[in-house]
Amino acid sequence: MLQSIVGRKKTVVGLICVLLLAFAGILWSQRGPVLSWYYLRSLAKTTDSNRTVWVDRVVSLEGAVVPGLLKGMEVNDAQSCANFSEALEGLTKRWGVDDPRTKGLIHRIADDFSRFSSAGQQKALALIGKWQLEIPSHSKSAESLDSAVEKIIAGAAYAEDSDVRAAALDLSDNLIARSSAPQGAIQELLKAALHDAASPNRIKAVQLACEPRMNLFKEVVVLLNDQAAEVRRQAMDAVRRQPRAADVLGDDDLLRWLNDPDEQVRRLCEMALAERGLTVEAIQLGRLITNSKPAVRLEVLQYLNPGSDLDANTWIRHLSHDKSPAVRSAAIRAAVQLDLRNLSDRLDQMARADPSATVRQLAQHYLSVQQGRSPAKPRQ
Numbered sequence: 489m490l491q492s493i494v495g496r497k498k499t500v501v502g503l504i505c506v507l508l509l510a511f512a513g514i515l516w517s518q519r520g521p522v523l524s525w526y527y528l529r530s531l532a533k534t535t536d537s538n539r540t541v542w543v544d545r546v547v548s549l550e551g552a553v554v555p556g557l558l559k560g561m562e563v564n565d566a567q568s569c570a571n572f573s574e575a576l577e578g579l580t581k582r583w584g585v586d587d588p589r590t591k592g593l594i595h596r597i598a599d600d601f602s603r604f605s606s607a608g609q610q611k612a613l614a615l616i617g618k619w620q621l622e623i624p625s626h627s628k629s630a631e632s633l634d635s636a637v638e639k640i641i642a643g644a645a646y647a648e649d650s651d652v653r654a655a656a657l658d659l660s661d662n663l664i665a666r667s668s669a670p671q672g673a674i675q676e677l678l679k680a681a682l683h684d685a686a687s688p689n690r691i692k693a694v695q696l697a698c699e700p701r702m703n704l705f706k707e708v709v710v711l712l713n714d715q716a717a718e719v720r721r722q723a724m725d726a727v728r729r730q731p732r733a734a735d736v737l738g739d740d741d742l743l744r745w746l747n748d749p750d751e752q753v754r755r756l757c758e759m760a761l762a763e764r765g766l767t768v769e770a771i772q773l774g775r776l777i778t779n780s781k782p783a784v785r786l787e788v789l790q791y792l793n794p795g796s797d798l799d800a801n802t803w804i805r806h807l808s809h810d811k812s813p814a815v816r817s818a819a820i821r822a823a824v825q826l827d828l829r830n831l832s833d834r835l836d837q838m839a840r841a842d843p844s845a846t847v848r849q850l851a852q853h854y855l856s857v858q859q860g861r862s863p864a865k866p867r868q
Contacts, residue, residue, distance in 0.1 A: 524549050528556040531575060532568040539571055547578040551589060554579070558600050561608030573611035577618065585623045591632040594619070598636035606649040613655035616640060620662060637663065638670035645677040650686035657681055657692045664699050675702060682707055687716040694722045698730065705730055709737055717750035724753050728760040739764060740806070743774035773803060782812040789822050801830045808834050813844040820847070824854040832858065 527549065531542040546553050553575070560572040576597070580590045597612055604612055616637060623629050637659070644656035660674045674696075681693035682704075694711060697704035711723040724745060727733045745757040761771050769791065776788050788807060792800040800822075807819035808831070820838065823831045835858065838851035 524552050524556055528553060528560065531571050532560060532563075532565075534571060535567070539574065543571065543575050543578050546575045547582055550579065550582070554593060554596065558596060561600070561604045561612065564605035564607050566607045566610075569605070569607040569611045572608075573615050577615055580619070586628045588628075591629045594629060594632045594636045598639040601640050601643050606647075606652055609644065609647065609649070609652045610655045613640065613644065613652070613659050617659045617662060620659070634670070638673045641670060641673040641677050645673070645680045650684055650689055653677070653681050653684050653689050654686070654692070657689060657696065660696060661692075664696060664701065671701060675704060678702060678704055679707060682711060687714075687719050690714065690716070690719045691722045694719070694726055698726045705733070706736055712737075712745060717753065720745075720748065720750060720753045721756060724756040724760065728756055728763065733760070734764060739766065739774075744778040746771065746775040747778050747780065767797075769798065773798065777803065777806055782810070782815050785810060785812070785815055786818055789818060792822065792826065794826065800826055801828050804828060805831060805834055808838065813847050816842065816844070816847050817850050820851050820854050824858050827858070829858070 524546075527542065527546045531539075531546050534542045546557070557572045557576055561569055563569070576593065579593060583589045597616070601609060601612055616633070619633055620637070623633055641656055641660060644652055647653055647656070656677055660677060663670070664674060678693050678697045681689045682697065684690055684693070690711060694708050696702065697708050705726070708723055708726050711719055712727070714720050714723065727737060727742070730736075739761065742757060742761060746754055746761075748754050748757065758771055761774065762768075766774070773788050773791055777785055779785055785807065788803055791798060792803060804819050804823050804826075807815055808823070810816050810819070816838065820835060822828075823835060832855070835851050835855045839848055839855050842848045842851060
């Protein structure tokens with residue numbers, strides 16, 4: 489009887505030991521996921537003072553923490569995203585730039601970028617920028633990095649957050665000079681950034697878009713009409729510096745910025761016109777003829793004397809298209825008084841089709857007067 493009881497006790501003890509060993513084995517097998525969860529949770533909440541401690545613990549788990557780190561970048565919290573970004577950087581330093589795991593991590597960041605929060609995308613862009621500087625072009629990870637950069641910049645072009653675009657522009661600034669840079673993706677980013685809600689992004693985009701390889705000068709010219717004076721200044725300076733700007737924006741098209749509300753924009757416009765060969769007098773006439781007040785536009789006629797070096801035909805033809813009937817009437821009189829025969833075609837158009845009945849009658853009268861003059865008659 490006693491032996492039977494002792495035997496049963498031994499059996500129970502044995503079963504308990506087996507269960508304990510099994511439980512211990514389960515705990516050991518789940519050690520990685522449990523530690524990963526605990527370390528990542530702690531890292532997300534840590535501050536700068538003890539961030540290094542938790543980053544090191546997370547990095548020590550290596551590949552097991554990668555899914556959790558990338559998932560954490562989806563949370564729109566700047567502090568936790570900064571912490572996770574530092575851990576991602578720590579993994580690549582632990583593995584080395586030529587390790588296949590580094591290559592795989594770069595690809596995963598690019599693939600998941602669109603799912604990251606705004607804070608996560610900013611940190612990912614900054615991280616990619618660091619790797620651009622640290623990973624040699626001959627490294628095994630360089631090709632993966634270039635591919636990731638193209639995918640990430642293309643994604644940033646469609647981001648709605650201006651801070652994300654700003655980070656993408658900073659990254660692009662370092663890339664444009666490289667022959668292997670993803671030009672198409674950068675162009676798409678710049679096109680979007682030229683119309684970004686944040687004026688600093690529009691300014692930065694103007695600067696980068698003027699790089700010859702970007703071929704975006706026409707898009708830059710549009711920003712001469714930007715509501716922000718600082719953006720118009722940048723765009724006007726780009727026009728002034730662009731060697732073939734006249735192919736996109738002619739002298740006559742440029743004149744109206746001589747009356748821009750911003751003094752610096754006006755000064756840059758004057759410089760651009762002067763560098764194109766316009767005289768001081770011609771620039772002054774351009775300023776007058778594009779003024780918003782009809783009375784000021786009429787002052788142009790005071791400069792068009794018979795002995796002047798100015799091309800009276802050009803200026804009066806311009807005035808003949810003025811939106812003010814009074815200015816168009818004055819242009820007709822000046823054309824006849826100066827006997828500008830090259831303007832007969834314009835007088836004929838005005839006589840037949842000017843919106844104002846008064847201007848049409850005046851054009852008909854002076855056209856007949858001009859036609860009645862002898863071509864050989866010298867001007868007095």
